[in-house]
Each structure stands twice: as structure tokens, then as C-alpha cells.
Amino acid sequence: MDGGGQDAVVEPTSYKDLEALLRERLHEFTPNQRRIAQQLLSDPEGCAFQTVSELAGSVGVNESTVVRFANALGLRGYPQLARLCQQRLREQAQLLERFDALNYLETVDGELLGRTVAYDQANIARTFANVDPDSWQQAVRALSTSRAVGVVGLRKSFAASTLLAYLLRLVRDEVHELGTLPAMLPDGLRRFGPDDVVVGISIHRYARDTVRALEVARAAGATTIALTDNASSPLTPQSDVSFYVDVAGVSLLRSVTAFTSMVQALASAVATELGTHTRSALLLEEKLLADFDVYHDGPSRSGGAR
Numbered sequence: 001m002d003g004g005g006q007d008a009v010v011e012p013t014s015y016k017d018l019e020a021l022l023r024e025r026l027h028e029f030t031p032n033q034r035r036i037a038q039q040l041l042s043d044p045e046g047c048a049f050q051t052v053s054e055l056a057g058s059v060g061v062n063e064s065t066v067v068r069f070a071n072a073l074g075l076r077g078y079p080q081l082a083r084l085c086q087q088r089l090r091e092q093a094q095l096l097e098r099f100d101a102l103n104y105l106e107t108v109d110g111e112l113l114g115r116t117v118a119y120d121q122a123n124i125a126r127t128f129a130n131v132d133p134d135s136w137q138q139a140v141r142a143l144s145t146s147r148a149v150g151v152v153g154l155r156k157s158f159a160a161s162t163l164l165a166y167l168l169r170l171v172r173d174e175v176h177e178l179g180t181l182p183a184m185l186p187d188g189l190r191r192f193g194p195d196d197v198v199v200g201i202s203i204h205r206y207a208r209d210t211v212r213a214l215e216v217a218r219a220a221g222a223t224t225i226a227l228t229d230n231a232s233s234p235l236t237p238q239s240d241v242s243f244y245v246d247v248a249g250v251s252l253l254r255s256v257t258a259f260t261s262m263v264q265a266l267a268s269a270v271a272t273e274l275g276t277h278t279r280s281a282l283l284l285e286e287k288l289l290a291d292f293d294v295y296h297d298g299p300s301r302s303g304g305a306r
Helices: 015-028 031-042 052-059 063-072 078-098 101-107 112-129 133-145 155-171 182-189 208-219 257-274 276-291
Strands: 149-153 175-178 197-201 223-228 241-244
Touching: 015 031, 015 078, 031 052, 031 063, 052 063, 063 078, 112 257, 133 197, 133 223, 133 241, 133 257, 149 155, 149 182, 149 208, 155 175, 155 197, 155 257, 175 182, 182 208, 197 208, 208 223, 223 257
Parallel strands: 149 175, 149 197, 197 223, 223 241
Antiparallel strands: none
């Protein structure tokens, strides 16, 4: 990227432009440049007010490397790079204010339950505010029209993966949860090709099998969708569409609440997209549940798919 033969880079004017540029060129960067890029992608808020020496020290490179990197991105030195990160921080602050989350965080006075709710509200707000409408429509269309859908998520992402597979099975056919038995993951992936979709869900520390599953599915021609925690995730370069879900928590335990909201929203959007087909699938589901007497129904019964 430092060479003179590179095409001119269009100067990013927002953090969103910067993020897209970094993701697009991540594979071209030198190891030192990649460390800087990954820091900017994973922690823009932390980078916003760091000096050039602080950022260089945090990723283990020289100050001059950071300055040259900023210039190579089409920016006028490091201060402009920092300003783009500050812009991101201002946008996030404005978003939190709209959802009254910052005020809530200040008034709960250290109460764990209240702070947990506040963090989860903020995570959901940030996650959905950052969803690109075109990417969302692309994902919903793919999940609605594909021959088959595979979903893989392991360890802390297992619950979100299971929920997405379950909800999609309620509204369409050929939905498969992959990786429930790790040794069988390669066998499950064999059935996926150009007419199919594979969704990978993982957060730091990323499950190797989930990353590999998206890589294999994409090589086979399947459409790949990633639900992950930031743009420097190893799932991002293996996906056609990526959604970044906020996982901030009140302690060392990260929150997966926004993942639950995201997969429910995706499944609901697919149900709406499929229309009458969804109604037929739900009616059949209800009949089978009744035939097998699955649920204990008390005096009152609420409608809807379970």
C-alpha cells in the first residue's frame, strides 16, 4: 500500500467511509498496517482521543507508521484520522441520548440490574441504528428465496444460532442448524452450494469452526451472512453481508441481548417477505403441535407460533 503504483484513494469523509475502506483493503495491508486498521475497526471510540504516540504504542508500531498509514488512506495526517473516530463517537452519543440510555446509566447509581438493562437498551439501539438498509434487504431476500439455509454459531453464540434456526424453520423449509456436533460440521456443509445461504454467528474470541464454515460455504458459491461484533471480525471477509451487533456488558460478561433482537428481526422480516407461504407453514406447524400434544395449555391460550 505504500508503493507509488497504487491507485489514488478517495478521501473518506466519515467514519462509515473509513470503515468501508479499511475492510476493502485489509488484505492488502502490511502486518503493521493491519494492526492499526484492526484497532480502528474494533475500537474507534478508544482511538478517538488518543495521540499518535498512544495509538502507535497500543498496537506496537512506530509513530511514523501511523502517520504514513493515515496519509495512505487519503487523509491529511493523523489528526484527520482521529477526527473521523471522534465523529463516530459523537454519532453514538447522540444515538444514546435519543434512547435516554445515558441518563438512565447515570441515575441507576451502580445498581447491577438497572445498569444491565441500560446497557442492553443501548446495545440494541446502536445495533439497529447501524444496520445498512440495502444490506438488510439483501439478507432478507437471500434468506427468503434460497433453496436451503444453514446456521452455525458455537460457544456463546450457540443460543442465538439455535434461536435463528428455530424461528426460520417456523416460516420456511430447509433450515439446518450446523455445528451442533462439531465433528459433523463438514458433513453438514456438503449440501450447501450456489442456491443456498449460510449464516455464521460469532463474537470475540471467535470460534474457529464458525469462521471456517463461512469460508467453505462461500467457496462453494453459497451466499454468506455474518452476525458478529465488529468489522475486524474474521467472519467479515468471508461474508457477503455483515451485521455488527453491540455486546457491551456491565462486567467481564458480554451481553448477547442485541443478538436475540437481531435474529428475531431477521426471522420476522423473512416471514413478512414470504407472506402466504409463511401462513401455510405456521398452520401446519400448529396442527403438528396439536397432534403431538406438545404444550400444556391452561384455561387461557395465547395465539401465535411458539
